[in-house]
Amino acid sequence: MSKTTPLVRKPAFVFLPPVVAAGVGFALIFQGVSFGAPNFEILEQRRAARVEQGWTPPTLELTDYLYPRLATGFAGSEWVVVNKHRPLSPLDFEPKVREVASSEALDNSRGLELRNVAATALEQMAAEMFSEGVGQLFVNSAYRSYEYQKDLFVSKTEQYGEAEALVRSAKAGYSEHQTGLAVDVSVPAQGCAIMQCFGDTVAGKWIADNSWRFGYIVRYEQDTTAVTGYTYEPWHLRYVGIDIARKYSQDGIHTLEDFWGYPAAENYPEITESTLD
Numbered sequence: 001m002s003k004t005t006p007l008v009r010k011p012a013f014v015f016l017p018p019v020v021a022a023g024v025g026f027a028l029i030f031q032g033v034s035f036g037a038p039n040f041e042i043l044e045q046r047r048a049a050r051v052e053q054g055w056t057p058p059t060l061e062l063t064d065y066l067y068p069r070l071a072t073g074f075a076g077s078e079w080v081v082v083n084k085h086r087p088l089s090p091l092d093f094e095p096k097v098r099e100v101a102s103s104e105a106l107d108n109s110r111g112l113e114l115r116n117v118a119a120t121a122l123e124q125m126a127a128e129m130f131s132e133g134v135g136q137l138f139v140n141s142a143y144r145s146y147e148y149q150k151d152l153f154v155s156k157t158e159q160y161g162e163a164e165a166l167v168r169s170a171k172a173g174y175s176e177h178q179t180g181l182a183v184d185v186s187v188p189a190q191g192c193a194i195m196q197c198f199g200d201t202v203a204g205k206w207i208a209d210n211s212w213r214f215g216y217i218v219r220y221e222q223d224t225t226a227v228t229g230y231t232y233e234p235w236h237l238r239y240v241g242i243d244i245a246r247k248y249s250q251d252g253i254h255t256l257e258d259f260w261g262y263p264a265a266e267n268y269p270e271i272t273e274s275t276l277d
């Protein structure tokens, strides 16, 4: 029979690893090492290249928007940028949402949900629209889960074929609706619900001019398909917070890609083995 030794951990094994880890942590902090910080040189090069193509950059200095820009990669941030090159991470991300409150100004009879900040902003915007006589806003679509978006994309593909489905709808994990920060609206009394002519209605024009005051932008404007990958959707509003929406509007920016200096994302990247999972 072999002799067994009782498992006794020596103090060095117990105390040394945390001490070493803490030491390495402090060393990195004091050396100014940060993980995931953007490479200013590459960012500047990209901006310069786009300026040459006729792009007007936002007046924010790069360092002013460094931290918000980092947050554009986080699914839970109100600044998240989602497009055909920038899926949510994780792909099946689920935000905390609440039902948008119906009122005389806002018809949410479908019981749709948004993140609290976006829901509150929408309720305030609808109240102002109503008090200005612009009409009662209807919530056509709001938060859509990963599973819902998956089914929606399949049905759009069956209805229009894949090429058309790709510009009309997003793949699951690539939709702004999955963030809980995007909402499709209409004013049924003025017609053109979820149609491009909504942009020509009194409500559509009011929204294009005023939604920034509530932290919303019209995400897919006319003639921006080459950058956003989507056709004109005057009904699709994206909450980005008042500060960013104001800046975006004042600077005459038309896409979030341009605002943050991200490359155009007209099409999904070619499917390669590494992206298949």
Ligand SMILES: [Zn+2]
Pocket: 141, 177, 182, 183, 184, 235, 236, 237
């Ligand atoms: Zn939408």
